[in-house]
Amino acid sequence: xxxxxxxxxxxxxxxxxxxxxxxxxxxxxxxxxxxxxxxxxxxxxxxxxxxxxxxxxxxxxxxxxxxxxxxxxxxxxxxxxxxxxxxxxxxxxxxxxxxxxxxxxxxxxxxxxxxxxxxxxxxxxxxxxxxxxxxxxxxxxxxxxxxxxxxxxxxxxxxxxxxxxxxxxxx
Numbered sequence: 001x002x003x004x005x006x007x008x009x010x011x012x013x014x015x016x017x018x019x020x021x022x023x024x025x026x027x028x029x030x031x032x033x034x035x036x037x038x039x040x041x042x043x044x045x046x047x048x049x050x051x052x053x054x055x056x057x058x059x060x061x062x063x064x065x066x067x068x069x070x071x072x073x074x075x076x077x078x079x080x081x082x083x084x085x086x087x088x089x090x091x092x093x094x095x096x097x098x099x100x101x102x103x104x105x106x107x108x109x110x111x112x113x114x115x116x117x118x119x120x121x122x123x124x125x126x127x128x129x130x131x132x133x134x135x136x137x138x139x140x141x142x143x144x145x146x147x148x149x150x151x152x153x154x155x156x157x158x159x160x161x162x163x164x165x166x167x168x169x170x171x
Contacts, residue, residue, distance in 0.1 A: 069101060074108030077101045081113065095127040106140060111147020114140040122155065134159065 031039075053060065062083060068076035084098035102120070105113035118140035121132050132140075138159055144152035 069104075072108065074105045074110035074113065077105035077108060078110045078113040078116075081105060081116075092127075099126050099128060106143070109143065109147075111144045111149045111152075114147070115144035115149045115152045118144065118152070119155065 062080075065076045065079045065083065069080045078101070081098045081101035084094045084101065088095040088098060099120075102113055102117045106117045118132075118137050120126050121130075121137060138156070141152045141156040141159065145156060
């Protein structure tokens with residue numbers, strides 16, 4: 001009997017000093033229906049996302065840009081406007097959407113978008129056929145120059161402060 005106690009004490013002596021006893025495993029309860037349902041839903045969603053990525057991976061950059069454009073990213077708004085501009089022949093609404101996202105990107109401070117919007121207004125390429133005030137065109141071109149778009153220096157020099165309306169109406 002003593003040898004059994006000594007053996008048990010030796011086993012306990014091998015354990016780290018902070019362990020008083022070895023915890024016994026407890027019997028696990030089965031998961032509730034709610035947990036099983038949530039697990040099934042997560043696996044189903046992962047499978048659906050996997051299928052979407054497999055079959056529609058070429059559209060993922062568009063959906064990501066659209067998501068971030070709605071959140072207010074001016075870079076994503078500009079990318080979305082370029083996407084719609086490249087596909088304006090496919091559907092007539094694409095040109096309107098391109099103009100919308102170009103305006104939002106320019107309002108957000110994107111320099112290239114401001115330059116593209118100003119030049120599109122000067123050339124009359126936008127579908128809304130609205131004309132900006134010369135001061136608005138000047139501010140868009142100034143924003144583009146401040147953002148590092150050196151191509152905006154030419155139209156900014158030609159327009160001056162209020163000369164854009166004369167150039168636009170003449171041709």
